[in-house]
Amino acid sequence: MNTKVSINEQIRLILIENSEVLFGIKIDENLIQFQKTRKEVEGDVTLVIFPFVKALKCSPIEAGNKIGDFLKEKLNSIASFEVVSGFLNISINSIYWIEQLKVIEVDPLFGFDSPNSKSTVMVEYSSPNTNKPLHLGHLRNNFLGYSVAEILKANGHKVVKTQVINDRGIHICKSMLAWDKFSPLNDKGERETPENTGLKGDKLVGKYYVEFDKQFNAEAKDIISLWENGDFSNFPSSIIEEFKKLTDSKEGKDEKAIKGIDDKIKDLAKNETTLLREAKEMLVKWEARDPQVYLLWTTMNSWVYSGFDVTYKSMGVDFDKLYYESDTFILGKDIVIEGLQKGVFFKKEDGSVWIDLTEDGLDEKLLLRSDGTTVYMTQDIGTAVDRYKDYSDLSGIIYTVGNEQDYHFKVLFLILKKLGYSWAENCFHLSYGMVDLPSGKMKSREGTVVDADDLMHEVIDKAGALTAERGHLEGMTKEDINTLCRTIGMGGLKYYLLKVDPKKRMMFNPDESIELNGNTGPFIQYAYARINSLINRSGGIQSYNSIELKEEEREIIKLLIEYPTVVKEAGKMYSPAVIANHIYELVKSFNQFYQAVPILIEENQDAKNLRLELSKNVAKVIKSSMKLIGVEVPERM
RNA sequence: GGCUCCGUAGCUCAACUGUAUAGAGCACUACAUUACGGCUGUAGAGGUUUAAGGUUAGAAUCCUUACGGGGUCACCA
Structure with a gap:
């Protein structure tokens, strides 16, 4: 089995190579469109059938079945398929997914192009005026510019930040x-x-x-x-x-x-x-x-x-x-x-x-x-x-x-x-x-400007208060705790400002930015710290044999595999929000998995080790994604 | 006024750039947990995607118009 080429790509190649057998004509590559499989339906990969209906001269259902039968014949990683209206939903077997997980595991730069393999790009940001201290708008600017620079580096570009x-x-x-x-x-x-x-x-x-x-x-x-x-x-x-x-x-x-x-x-x-x-x-x-x-x-x-x-x-x-x-x-x-x-x-x-x-x-x-x-x-x-x-x-x-x-x-x-x-x-x-701002527009003349230094202080202080109340700080030095508060406060602020599509005007709610629930930086940081603790307690991950995957596990692997595509997309769109949205999805899926599936107390050693490895790679992708948006992740919090 | 961007749940945001029943979080309601870190999870309710037309197998997405909002039209930067 070819583990380097994604399953979508494999399907695409088969359809192109065999298009004359299947459709009687050579088909345009653009007709092959995949989309995310909806949660309510069985399957891992979804191929849109509508574009082929004309060539095959039959109903979408018939066309889907014909294509599905053909693909299943050619690809042994396809376990089954189902046609729902114009969509061919293909289920891939567990072995394929576990192979993919192993590919991720051994790739230290997973998701990234090799450094400096592409052209040099200059990214300008901040560009302050020496008359005015930096304010909230500059925070969005700086975080955005810095993050885009990181994302372009991840895409193999040499970057000059200026x-x-x-x-x-x-x-x-x-x-x-x-x-x-x-x-x-x-x-x-x-x-x-x-x-x-x-x-x-x-x-x-x-x-x-x-x-x-x-x-x-x-x-x-x-x-x-x-x-x-x-x-x-x-x-x-x-x-x-x-x-x-x-x-x-x-x-x-x-x-x-x-x-x-x-x-x-x-x-x-x-x-x-x-x-x-x-x-x-x-x-x-x-x-x-x-x-x-x-x-x-x-x-x-x-x-x-x-x-x-x-x-x-x-x-x-x-x-x-x-x-x-x-x-x-x-x-x-x-x-x-x-x-x-x-x-x-x-x-x-x-x-x-x-x-x-x-x-x-x-x-x-x-x-x-x-x-x-x-x-x-x-x-x-x-x-x-x-x-x-x-x-x-x-x-x-x-x-x-x-x-x-x-x-x-x-x-x-x-x-x-x-x-x-x-x-x-x-x-x-x-x-x-x-x-x-919730209070309206920032206007320097009316003194409603939010100063960057003040805001950062405020966020770090609030993170400190919350951490003192709920954190797991036993045995940490005062200095460690200060660093941690910075990590959480600044992480919340950056994530909040970057999760929104840069092009869009956005509402900044200071209280919400340091909220620890919902789509926030600290929510993601927490997941990371928790996985870290899990791995530390496990006493190491042993090799394991393939097992039948649970729905929650399969879901996570699918999201992990998407990461390289997400990095490319973010680079193409100059949008850290693309990264933030993906990592949030991944963390939510991980929390569901964590809630539903036992890990350390699992008796089947294959299952236990697989789940540990899965968790470890989720942590790896969290860390990597967060770095792209300039946010650090704490080992514990 | 010209040009330009925008209008999605009560609020803050998604929607792979045209595809299935438009998704999340917050807030609200009802639950789960003798636990590997509860900063968790499950379920419910909440929508005529500003409006009216058009394009097509299919529109939040493309076109037209209207309404509402932002930005910009300096011998400022």
């Missing part, structure tokens, strides 16, 4: 300016630093970014009230005209429209603030490498990076290569200028550079401002080109970025293509949905 750090631009100048202006001096005459405040660096900088926004809005409000009181001194006439025009247009409008107009007035006023003017001046100085500004910039960035490092470590993610926008934007600018000469882009009379994408159903897009400074898109072009320079063998870049940027990436990839980069079509935007 992030692009958004460390330049007007927004960065805002927090620098705010710190410079508003940070109080302590008794030693120093401004606030992570050292003298004890604040995490990213949190400190984030604080000043918020401070800027606060002061900025206050100033804008003052300007508006000046205007409303008819005080237009110090403002250019064009602004005054615009303000009057907007105010007049409010006449007779509904509430919503008035709010829109008010926002426009606010924007107008914001442009007139000294704070924004100073921030803009700072950006110009930065681009001119003014020493003082540059020093402030590097100092504050170093605070942020050391803060991020702590957070990444807690998350359990890492990177092979970092890109900084401060390095790539110049290249982006050069490319745009080159593209302008080639006629890909055009210049407006004010000197700004654009691309016209209206023929592709998109809009015009700005690439360089009239003052010559770059925008987000320019930087992304530079970064992409830079990456292909650094890694000439890249077969693709995966950008893990939220779906609010769908349009941006559509445009980016199109521009790269128009610039003549053939690799542009290998760029893929791994777009994921927003994370909602």
Whole structure:
């Protein structure tokens, strides 16, 4: 018997080879479709008969019986079959399944392609903004990107994990300016630093970014009230005209429209603030490498990076290569200028550079401002080109970025293509949905952002409380227990965020994420710990003879065999959720088996050893799957 | 408004990309266990897959329209 080729594949081959005998014609390979056998029906493998009905010119039942008889003749692992409406349900004998189990047992990399056997792929994720501490959305991003990288490795790819750090631009100048202006001096005459405040660096900088926004809005409000009181001194006439025009247009409008107009007035006023003017001046100085500004910039960035490092470590993610926008934007600018000469882009009379994408159903897009400074898109072009320079063998870049940027990436990839980069079509935007909270949407302005560090702490603490209450902690050191709580808390969090299809918007319920029942990380971790304990108590697994399998055992082997297919599927779809769903199914089946079938107390040694080996391989696949989604499994809990 | 994504049990999610009676978990109801780890298992109840048409042997899935929701349309990133 051939144990290397799956039973489905064997059936497929037989049908293709003998199609002329069976059907009288050569059949298309795509007509052979398998699907999962429904639980209510007898059988292990299901072949869909409908596609063959025409060729055989008979009813689905007759066709099914004909094909079934033929297959049974050819394959001795087929025990019996049954035709239900258009489905041929084939039962495979126990010997086949046990052989399969033995194949899994001896394969240390079961489910994986041999490492580095395929092309190199770059996976970008995280991509933070140095102004803002990481939040709940970044957790989904980081876990997703990291997991996809692991899954691609499992599929044999070489993977370069990367992030692009958004460390330049007007927004960065805002927090620098705010710190410079508003940070109080302590008794030693120093401004606030992570050292003298004890604040995490990213949190400190984030604080000043918020401070800027606060002061900025206050100033804008003052300007508006000046205007409303008819005080237009110090403002250019064009602004005054615009303000009057907007105010007049409010006449007779509904509430919503008035709010829109008010926002426009606010924007107008914001442009007139000294704070924004100073921030803009700072950006110009930065681009001119003014020493003082540059020093402030590097100092504050170093605070942020050391803060991020702590957070990444807690998350359990890492990177092979970092890109900084401060390095790539110049290249982006050069490319745009080159593209302008080639006629890909055009210049407006004010000197700004654009691309016209209206023929592709998109809009015009700005690439360089009239003052010559770059925008987000320019930087992304530079970064992409830079990456292909650094890694000439890249077969693709995966950008893990939220779906609010769908349009941006559509445009980016199109521009790269128009610039003549053939690799542009290998760029893929791994777009994921927003994370909602039961209390509603996260909004930084309303302070409803859930901080990543806080959330991780909370989850670990709760895991600690639950473990103290229900865990099996005898003989564990305090340190072991802390590690365990981290494993459980972070496992729950990661699993919760990754079990949902990445593309979909999802609801994050903090309480549910650390729930130990249901489709959760700890539920799966528990199954692992329990099997581990079972194996330890067994005193070793002896070789055994084949026996007739019980339904529960057969079910588990089928799920185990599917694992390699699941890994491939997850790689193809860039979806950790595929892995999570499969492992959950496996664990549920294992629990059913465990409940229904005795193991250690089983007297038949063949049965006992088979069940132990089965359990051991379930544990192996749990561990392997969980690793792919970045979750650790505890030996005991 | 243009473009785009989405709408499945009370709630959170599945459904192998078109196939059998649309599945899980939570919550709810009723059970099981002298036990190899009860963070378990079994059973029940809960659905016109937003609506109306269409395509076909077959539709939650594809097409059209409507309704409802998100995102995006910056010389922000």
